[in-house]
Amino acid sequence: xxxxxxxxxxxxxxxxxxxxxxxxxxxxxxxxxxxxxxxxxxxxxxxxxxxxxxxxxxxxxxxxxxxxxxxxxxxxxxxxxxxxxxxxxxxxxxxxxxxxxxxxxxxxxxxxxxxxxxxxxxxxxxxxxxxxxxxxxxxxxxxxxxxxxxxxxxxxxxxxxxxxxxxxx
Amino acid sequence: xxxxxxxxxxxxxxxxxxxxxxxxxxxxxxxxxxxxxxxxxxxxxxxxxxxxxxxxxxxxxxxxxxxxxxxxxxxxxxxxxxxxxxxxxxxxxxxxxxxxxxxxxxxxxxxxxxxxxxxxxxxxxxxxxxxxxxxxxxxxxxxxxxxxxxxxxxxxxxxxxxxxxxxxxxxxxxxxxxxxxxxxxxxxxxxxxxxxxxxxxxxxxxxxxxxxxxxxxxxxxxxxxxxxxxxxxxxxxxxxxxxxxxxxxxxxxxxxxxxxxxxxxxxxxxxxxxxxxxxxxxxxxxxxxxxxxxxxxxxxxxxxxxxxxxxxxxxxxxxxxxxxxxxxxxxxxxxxxxxxxxxxxxxxxxxxxxxxxxxxxxxxxxxxxxxxxxxxxxxxxxxxxxxxxxxxxxxxxxxxxxxxxxxxxxxxxxxxxxxxxxxxxxxxxxxxxxxxxxxxxxxxxxxxxxxxxxxxxxxxxxxxxxxxxxxxxxxxxxxxxxxxxxxxxxxxxxxxxxxxxxxxxxxxxxxxx
Numbered sequence: 001x002x003x004x005x006x007x008x009x010x011x012x013x014x015x016x017x018x019x020x021x022x023x024x025x026x027x028x029x030x031x032x033x034x035x036x037x038x039x040x041x042x043x044x045x046x047x048x049x050x051x052x053x054x055x056x057x058x059x060x061x062x063x064x065x066x067x068x069x070x071x072x073x074x075x076x077x078x079x080x081x082x083x084x085x086x087x088x089x090x091x092x093x094x095x096x097x098x099x100x101x102x103x104x105x106x107x108x109x110x111x112x113x114x115x116x117x118x119x120x121x122x123x124x125x126x127x128x129x130x131x132x133x134x135x136x137x138x139x140x141x142x143x144x145x146x147x148x149x150x151x152x153x154x155x156x157x158x159x160x161x162x163x164x165x166x167x168x169x
Numbered sequence: 170x171x172x173x174x175x176x177x178x179x180x181x182x183x184x185x186x187x188x189x190x191x192x193x194x195x196x197x198x199x200x201x202x203x204x205x206x207x208x209x210x211x212x213x214x215x216x217x218x219x220x221x222x223x224x225x226x227x228x229x230x231x232x233x234x235x236x237x238x239x240x241x242x243x244x245x246x247x248x249x250x251x252x253x254x255x256x257x258x259x260x261x262x263x264x265x266x267x268x269x270x271x272x273x274x275x276x277x278x279x280x281x282x283x284x285x286x287x288x289x290x291x292x293x294x295x296x297x298x299x300x301x302x303x304x305x306x307x308x309x310x311x312x313x314x315x316x317x318x319x320x321x322x323x324x325x326x327x328x329x330x331x332x333x334x335x336x337x338x339x340x341x342x343x344x345x346x347x348x349x350x351x352x353x354x355x356x357x358x359x360x361x362x363x364x365x366x367x368x369x370x371x372x373x374x375x376x377x378x379x380x381x382x383x384x385x386x387x388x389x390x391x392x393x394x395x396x397x398x399x400x401x402x403x404x405x406x407x408x409x410x411x412x413x414x415x416x417x418x419x420x421x422x423x424x425x426x427x428x429x430x431x432x433x434x435x436x437x438x439x440x441x442x443x444x445x446x447x448x449x450x451x452x453x454x455x456x457x458x459x460x461x462x463x464x465x466x467x468x469x470x471x472x473x474x475x476x477x478x479x480x481x482x483x484x485x486x487x488x489x490x491x492x493x494x495x496x497x498x499x500x501x502x503x504x505x506x507x508x509x510x511x512x513x514x515x516x517x518x519x520x521x522x523x524x525x526x527x528x529x530x531x532x533x534x535x536x537x538x539x540x541x542x543x544x545x546x547x548x549x550x551x552x553x554x555x556x557x558x559x560x561x562x563x564x565x566x567x568x569x570x571x572x573x574x575x576x577x578x579x580x581x582x583x584x585x586x587x588x589x590x591x592x593x594x595x596x597x598x599x600x601x602x603x604x605x606x607x608x609x610x611x612x613x614x615x616x617x618x619x620x621x622x623x624x625x626x627x628x629x630x631x632x633x634x635x636x637x638x639x640x641x642x643x644x645x646x647x648x649x650x651x652x653x654x655x656x657x658x659x660x661x662x663x664x665x666x667x668x669x670x671x672x673x674x675x676x677x678x679x680x681x682x
Contacts, residue, residue: 064432064465083254084428087412088467090405107501108539134534135603136502137450161541 004081011081101149103140103166105159109133114155116166120148128166131159142168187225187242195266203359204337205403207247207262207270210297213407214260215251222249223283229275234306241267245300246276248283250292253414256426259287262297265337269301272343277314284321291420293330295410298347298360299337315342322349327522330417334406335360335386335396351519352413352471354398355386356406362389362396391474394512399474412469416483416490418523425490425525430464434487434659438462441651445532445570445596449603449634452498455480455530458570459493462486462655468493471516476508477501481516483525487659492520495530496581498571505577506537507550514557521561526662529558529582532571534603549681551580556680559586562672564665566658569593569636569645574602584644589668590661592654593645597636604630 002015017025017032025034036048040055047054057070065080079085113130116122127139128148149167153159171179188208190196199206205213211220225247228240245267250259261280263270280296287294303311325331326349333347334354339362347353347362355362363384370376370383382388389396398413400406418425441461444453460466463484470482477500482493494513496503520527536542536551558565558580566589567582578599582588593599601607608616608625616622632638639645649657 064430083411083415084465084467087408087415090408091412091469107504107537132450134502134504134537135450135605136452136498136534138452138499138502161539 006079006081007076101168102164103128105163105165107133108160111153111155111157112137116148118148118151191241191266199266207264211260211262219251220249224248224279227275227279229273231307236306244273244276245270246279248279253411257292259283259292259294263300265299270299271301271304272311272314273304273307274310274314281317287329288325296333298333298335298339302341302343318346322346329420332410335362336403340366353396354406354409355389355396356400357386361385394475397471421522428485428488430488432464435656437652439652454499455495455497472512476512478503479509479513481513486662490525492525492527496533498532502534503532504534504537506542507545507547510551510554514553517557517561521563524563526564529567531569531573531581533577533581534572535575535577552681555580558582562670564668565589566661567591569597571596573599589665591645592647592649593636594651598634599636599639600633604634
């Protein structure tokens with residue numbers, strides 16, 4: 001089993017080579033260590049390495065793979081980076097470059113509210129129009145920071161599928 | 170006679186030539202186009218040093234049009250097997266630098282051999298597509314190659330996972346092998362797929378369209394629904410395949426790989442208590458709910474840009490792979506229409522074929538009304554979703570979060586179409602139709618004024634737009650709080666693991682295609 005562990009800003013490659021009872025052989029960035037590891041109480045471990053003893057406290061952090069590690073003299077924030085989290089990071093947000101400047105009705109419905117005016121400055125994510133369709137009020141947000149170029153419908157209007165509603169530039 | 174040393178040297182020489190392929194100049198050109206070479210792609214896809222190449226020295230046998238002077242070992246397709254996170258997978262990668270990665274009889278045979286081995290040994294097969302299509306100089310032999318590949322795709326369908334990544338051109342008949350696969354990944358800007366290209370379209374219909382617009386990654390991910398995933402570049406696409414593979418079993422007879430997770434199966438998340446609003450007219454993002462419930466907030470959405478009114482994808486619950494299907498109230502009110510029905514139906518059938526339990530989150534106002542839907546066959550297409558749910562024999566667990574109205578209630582994995590465990594939140598509204606419509610029909614003749622109507626609507630809402638009528642009849646097994654969802658689902662999955670469900674003997678059903 002091999003994982004990367006991020007300690008502060010350092011990424012360490014850690015590999016568990018073998019375990020035998022409480023004894024374990026681990027490889028960290030190419031160096032091999034033989035340690036004797038015991039959990040002395042919930043979340044507190046005692047590690048014996050080359051005759052020296054270290055006590056370490058492991059506290060679960062914000063994420064399922066984040067921990068705070070407290071040693072006698074220091075405290076570290078660590079993150080375990082396994083295959084799963086590497087995949088999740090790589091996936092990120094492959095967006096389709098949603099730069100549609102024209103908001104149109106995705107389905108037939110009724111215009112409930114238009115909280116913006118022509119010529120008004122809007123930021124990305126601001127609600128431009130509220131459409132009621134299938135008894136649900138849906139907010140449509142601005143895809144960009146810009147100005148309302150034209151409003152093609154009025155409050156209370158019925159709209160059809162794909163009808164242009166508001167243009168942003 | 171050669172000495173031992175000379176014999177080994179000859180072999181090494183031949184191997185070196187094969188790996189060198191078409192030479193530096195063509196490889197540079199591939200890199201300049203923002204694409205990796207076939208060998209680099211395979212190296213990225215598989216675990217380090219696990220690739221075993223098959224048929225490395227195969228060459229084509231064509232002599233027409235001077236092709237006999239252009240023979241490169243491997244003939245433009247690299248085939249073999251290796252491991253992805255320790256699991257065996259077969260891979261074939263078209264090498265665009267050799268004769269444009271075109272398909273010859275010889276390299277078609279390489280792919281066919283791989284397909285047959287994959288089927289025989291029950292391991293997934295992955296295609297990395299970057300090909301100019303049929304090798305025209307070989308004529309009908311090349312077509313025969315395609316046809317045999319298609320035939321094997323169909324024979325393997327539902328037996329082993331088949332995944333294709335489009336990493337360059339894929340035009341004409343060649344598109345049908347990816348189409349017969351389970352998943353298609355497309356790389357943005359460098360890949361495109363179409364049956365007839367822009368030139369032919371212009372000649373026949375005088376319509377001008379760019380390659381990207383006609384069959385680019387965005388078109389097939391957002392508009393046509395042909396592709397399932399989109400990646401920014403080759404690396405990301407190959408990582409995506411690795412991730413997708415981590416959810417899937419090697420074949421239809423085996424269980425999915427068990428992921429390890431420290432996420433507490435009995436975790437109760439208070440955040441989930443307020444995701445679904447009490448007001449049935451307010452939308453919410455169902456993906457927030459999914460992320461809060463699954464292991465490590467890890468949800469791999471499939472077809473995230475197409476028919477967004479339904480969300481489908483893979484996640485893990487206590488380490489076990491599950492397929493999730495969820496109406497999305499944040500898009501088109503979560504309504505069922507042609508595209509969303511077909512999208513979910515295909516996903517459910519994949520899960521059923523590969524022993525992946527299906528979890529369904531229901532919040533659906535009904536089917537989308539309108540002439541466009543009716544004339545394009547919502548009856549036929551909606552029935553596909555119903556068919557897929559009823560046909561699936563894997564564990565099926567349903568959670569009604571809010572609306573479950575009319576025919577859409579029946580379709581969305583109701584008890585009566587074979588769901589094993591049905592949960593509902595206290596916010597659920599399970600009825601034939603919404604309060605307004607119902608009151609207008611039931612009391613059509615007796616309503617005198619608006620006040621009376623409102624009163625009747627409120628009465629109906631309190632009595633019928635609840636989960637309690639359905640619970641009284643046993644159509645809902647248990648009403649749960651949103652924060653209990655994770656632990657209840659995991660227990661239901663444990664319970665249904667040993668489920669046995671036999672279908673009556675038949676050749677195959679007749680889904681309304």
